[in-house]
Amino acid sequence: GAPTLAFAPSSSIIHPKKSFFNTLSKNVVNKRLSLLSDESPWYHTCEQPSSSTKLQMSFNDDDDGPSIITTVVGVIFVLLFVGSSLLPIFDMAQQGRDMTDLSIADSVVTRQDAPEKLKGFESKYDSLSRAAIQEKLNAIAVFYTVDESGILGSNIYLSYADALSTATGSSTVKATTLDQVMYPLILKRGRMRMAPPPKEVSQAEEVLREEGSEPKTYQLIPSSKAQNDANALGLSLPSGDIPLYIADKLAFAGPKGPQVPLFLEKADAITSYNRLREASGKKLPEQPNIRTATLLDQLSSMEKGTRPGVSQLVFYGAVEDLLKASEMIQ
Numbered sequence: 001g002a003p004t005l006a007f008a009p010s011s012s013i014i015h016p017k018k019s020f021f022n023t024l025s026k027n028v029v030n031k032r033l034s035l036l037s038d039e040s041p042w043y044h045t046c047e048q049p050s051s052s053t054k055l056q057m058s059f060n061d062d063d064d065g066p067s068i069i070t071t072v073v074g075v076i077f078v079l080l081f082v083g084s085s086l087l088p089i090f091d092m093a094q095q096g097r098d099m100t101d102l103s104i105a106d107s108v109v110t111r112q113d114a115p116e117k118l119k120g121f122e123s124k125y126d127s128l129s130r131a132a133i134q135e136k137l138n139a140i141a142v143f144y145t146v147d148e149s150g151i152l153g154s155n156i157y158l159s160y161a162d163a164l165s166t167a168t169g170s171s172t173v174k175a176t177t178l179d180q181v182m183y184p185l186i187l188k189r190g191r192m193r194m195a196p197p198p199k200e201v202s203q204a205e206e207v208l209r210e211e212g213s214e215p216k217t218y219q220l221i222p223s224s225k226a227q228n229d230a231n232a233l234g235l236s237l238p239s240g241d242i243p244l245y246i247a248d249k250l251a252f253a254g255p256k257g258p259q260v261p262l263f264l265e266k267a268d269a270i271t272s273y274n275r276l277r278e279a280s281g282k283k284l285p286e287q288p289n290i291r292t293a294t295l296l297d298q299l300s301s302m303e304k305g306t307r308p309g310v311s312q313l314v315f316y317g318a319v320e321d322l323l324k325a326s327e328m329i330q
Contacts, residue, residue, distance in 0.1 A: 104258055107309035108246055109301045110291040111235060118307060127305030130183070130192050136302075137179035140264070140317045141325030142220075144181075144200070145171045152200040154216060156181055158242060158264055158317070159223035160324045175325040176201065182299075184208075185218040186240065220295070222264070223318070229266040235292045244298065244315075247273040248289040252314070259314045262298065266290060268316060 143163035145153040148170040157163035184191040219240030230243040247269040251258040263269040273288040
């Protein structure tokens with residue numbers, strides 16, 4: 001059966017925010033630090049903004065209770081809410097899917113999945129908009145080299161150390177977030193309305209749009225540690241894809257329900273699992289079951305809705321790279 005999940009004993013957790021004009025959210029950095037620091041609990045909570053605002057829809061001026069208009073409008077809202085909540089279930093039923101044996105752990109497309117698992121399943125109710133995917137990618141720091149002419153290199157690195165090791169001569173290493181380069185440069189599917197990109201990225205996009213020019217290929221380069229772990233686990237990666245690591249039974253409590261973390265580094269997945277195990281009184285198995293996935297597989301699943309609950313997936317990069325990128329961008 002699908003693995004069950006344990007959650008942080010908290011009603012909320014700091015989560016990645018929208019793009020801040022190429023500035024990584026401090027909350028994102030703080031959250032990763034709290035997950036991996038020896039001085040902090042494995043989870044980091046924050047108070048959610050409270051609101052005292054109340055929507056008042058009554059058109060009565062007396063105190064005899066709600067008007068007929070208020071009652072009718074209220075009933076309509078209830079019907080719309082219930083109907084929209086049931087639509088995904090009807091969609092699953094029409095495709096002959098049994099939801100009784102699914103859990104949030106099934107929202108991830110992993111290389112350990114059975115060949116027939118949710119085969120052919122696609123749901124528009126589970127698919128994510130480009131804007132929603134971009135928001136998730138904004139939590140990942142990336143690095144690139146720029147030569148003395150200001151030309152962006154073809155490799156986009158997930159590790160600052162790896163990018164720095166390839167910089168030669170007068171080239172320099174710069175940082176941004178993955179949402180700024182994934183769709184415009186790597187997938188070559190254009191830029192949607194979002195924060196302005198770094199100058200080098202903007203110039204690279206202009207070159208790609210020029211007619212008659214041979215398109216330059218940009219590709220993601222996983223960290224050397226992540227690549228070595230993928231090789232050890234037998235994970236085959238197409239060129240330009242990066243590995244992701246999932247620890248079974250690990251999830252974070254979020255404002256919109258449980259969140260399944262997808263780690264760029266295997267060591268981070270293990271560290272977070274160990275902290276959960278300690279917090280649970282060592283009720284979990286001593287060794288985590290690590291499953292593997294890839295970024296391109298997850299993006300495809302999010303776009304098409306090939307797994308239920310893909311909106312609850314969250315990407316987690318290495319703390320040191322998030323800190324370095326935040327320092328460089330600011």
